[in-house]
Every structure is written in structure tokens, then in C-alpha cells.
Amino acid sequence: MPDDPAEEMRRRAEEIERLAVELEGEAVSEDGAVRVVTGAAGNIRELDLRMSAYQMSGVELGELIVATIREADRRTQADLAQRVGAIMGTPLTPDDLGSGLAPIDTEEPR
Numbered sequence: 001m002p003d004d005p006a007e008e009m010r011r012r013a014e015e016i017e018r019l020a021v022e023l024e025g026e027a028v029s030e031d032g033a034v035r036v037v038t039g040a041a042g043n044i045r046e047l048d049l050r051m052s053a054y055q056m057s058g059v060e061l062g063e064l065i066v067a068t069i070r071e072a073d074r075r076t077q078a079d080l081a082q083r084v085g086a087i088m089g090t091p092l093t094p095d096d097l098g099s100g101l102a103p104i105d106t107e108e109p110r
Contacts, residue, residue, distance in 0.1 A: 012087050012088065015087050016084055016087060019040060019080060019083055019084065019087075020040045020041060020080070021039075021040075021041075022040075023039065023040040023076060023079060023080055023083070024037050024038065024039055024040075024045060024076060025037070025038050025072045025073065025074075025075035025076025025077075025078075025079060026038075026072055026075070027068050027069075027071035027072035027075060028068070029064050029067070029068045031052065031064075032050060032052070033049065033050050033052045033053040033056070033061075033064060034047075034048070034049060034050075034053060034061075034064050034065055034068045035047075035048040035050075035068070036048075036065070036068045036069050036071075036072040037072060038069065038072040038073045038076045039076065040076055040077070040080045042073060044069060047065070047069075049061075074094070077094035077097065078094055080094070080097060081093050081094045081096060081097055084097065
């Protein structure tokens with residue numbers, strides 16, 4: 001007897017919800033000074049600075065942190081899209097999910 005379609009959708013939804021809570025992506029800056037772990041909901045879970053980070057100017061460090069956060073989030077969203085697509089049986093891109101970090105405004109305040 002075939003599975004109940006409603007039960008199958010509930011199972012898939014629960015698996016996607018679990019992924020949204022548990023999935024993480026990590027990025028380390030090229031020089032190793034900054035390490036960031038982001039969650040699937042666009043939250044920053046970990047931010048580690050190595051001693052070399054403290055030798056940078058505030059502007060340099062800020063830019064490196066932002067770039068590393070963006071890369072960790074990009075990886076997280078790509079992984080989430082791939083996994084959700086597998087659960088749903090259709091290829092997805094991060095844009096299809098519409099989640100992740102809000103855009104970071106890089107313009108200087110007035």
C-alpha cells in the first residue's frame with residue numbers, strides 16, 4: 001500500500017526543519033586570521049579571531065570579518081539548497097530558498 005502523501009510531506013517538512021536548525025557552514029579567511037561558522041537561518045554561530053587579527057587596522061579587520069561571514073553563509077546556503085532539493089526530489093539553488101544573511105550595507109554612514 002502506498003504511503004500517505006500527507007504523512008510523507010510531514011516527514012519531509014520535519015527533515016527540512018531539522019536541517020534549518022542544525023546545518024552549519026564554516027569559512028576561514030585566506031590568511032587564517034578569521035574563522036566564522038554560520039547557521040542556515042543566517043545567524044553567526046561562531047566568530048574566532050587569531051592573534052594575527054589583532055595586528056590589523058580596525059577597517060581591515062572589519063572587512064575581513066564581513067568577507068568571511070559572507071563566505072560561510074554562502075557555503076551554508078549552498079549546502080542547505082542541495083539537501084532540501086534532495087529531500088524534495090528537485091534541484092534547488094540558494095536563491096530558491098530565499099534565506100541567509102540580510103545584505104550587509106557597506107556604504108559609510110553619513
